[in-house]
Amino acid sequence: MGIKERKTKHKEDLRKRILEAAKKLFVTAGYEATSIRKIAQEIEFSPTTIYLYYKDKSDIIYALHQEGFLMLRQDFQPLMQVDSPFERLKAIGKCYIRFALTQPDFYEVMFMMKGPMEYLKVHCVDGEWAEGERVFDFLLQTVRDCQEVGYFQQLDVVQVAVQAWSSVHGLCSLFVSGHLKSMMEVVLDEDNQERMIEQAFRVFVHYLEATK
Template identity: 80%
Template structure:
């Protein structure tokens, strides 16, 4: 490996360390309580080093936001090969739920914390949320394909997509925040909360099927 390649790898490794440290602090200490100095202390570098990569902590949380959507979009890509649009819609929901189970830290940053979206509204042009738009566009196209097959007749495509997403997101947000686990102990005892979300999703699918 040449000197230039080593420099590039070192920069990428350091960038990843910055993002991992920031993600940990954002989720444990909170966004407002996290500073560039604290992130620098976490990775044992000076704050000046971090400023070489990111202009402020808003820039960092937005980078994490984008990375999370890239990961989600990559997990959706195999579903493009599913010919039946309704089966694709079901698989999309399962994939989304699995992402929340597997990456709860990213899920909270992407869909629960308000700070990344505030940064987007204040600091970015419309085309800067490309990864997020691609994820939702895939859902929209799948709903359109379902309508071509007779599902959701008379309903607005965007409204159907939004309601489907909101339903699944609600279950995932309860899971990620810990509210579901706490509530289940009181109401349902020790029932497996991941299995409960999957069962709730099957109920949603049954309802969607009845719209044809």
Template identity: 50%
Template sequence: MGIKERKLKHKEDLKQSILDAAKKLFIKEGYQATSIRKIAAEIEFSPTTIYLYYKDKAAISHALHQEGFKLLASQFSILAHIDHPFERLKAMGRVYMQFALENNDFYELMFNREEPLDCVDEHWEEGEQAFRILLMVVQGCQQAGYFTQFNAESFAMFIWSTMHGLCTLKIKGHLDQVVKRKMVMQDIDDAFTHTFETFIATLEKLK
């Protein structure tokens, strides 16, 4: 590896260290309580070093936001191997649920925090790309005879908002409380899965 390549690798490694430290602190202490100085202390660099790569805390949160969407998009790659559009939609829902539970730090930044959007201009590229994937799956289902009485964009938004609500209830612990207080008669994991399966069964009937 030459000098140029080593310098580039060092730069990328440092940027990743900044993002990892920021993500840890955002989750542990909250966005408002996390400062550039605290992020710098976490990686044992000066705040000035961080400002060489990110102009402010919002830019760091937006970079994490983008990283999360790239990870989600990579997991959606499984959809390309599923021929039947409704089976593809079901798989997309399961991938989304798994991503939310296994990466709840990213999920929080991507869908439950407003700060990353402060850096978004008129085009929210990563969000638009993720929604386009869902929209294409819905349109494929419509071509196969599902949801034909609904507007594709509105129905895609309905599916996403329902899945987001279910995942957020689980991540934030509200679903656990519902089960704990016996408001539903399943254990926590069964309630989460069963609600998703019920939603899917309802969608399947919309022909």
């Protein structure tokens, strides 16, 4: 590996360390309580070093937001090969739930924190949300495909997509925030929580099937 390649790798490794440290602090301490100085302390570098990569912490949280949506899109990508639209819709829901369960910190940054949305309001024209829109467009197209084979007749495509998304998001956010466990009379371990989420999703799927 040449000098140029080593420098590039060093920069990329440091960028990843900054993002990992920031994600940890955003989730454990909260976005408002996290500063560039605290992120720098976490990775044992000076704040000046972080400013070489990111303008401020809103820039950092949006970078995490982008990375998380890229991961989710990559998880969705194989589902394009599922021919049956309704089976694809079910697979999207399961994939989304699995992402929340296996990547709870990313999920919280992407779907439960206001920081990335505030960044969009300030820096993006008309609140453009390219990363989220690409993921949502996949869901929208799947709902349209479902309509072509007889599902959701006379229903608005966007409303069906939002209802499907909000249903699985509600389950996932209860899990990620810890409310699902704390609200149960009998303490559930993580496996039982996961099974509860999957069972609730199956109930929702049966409801969708009834709309055909």
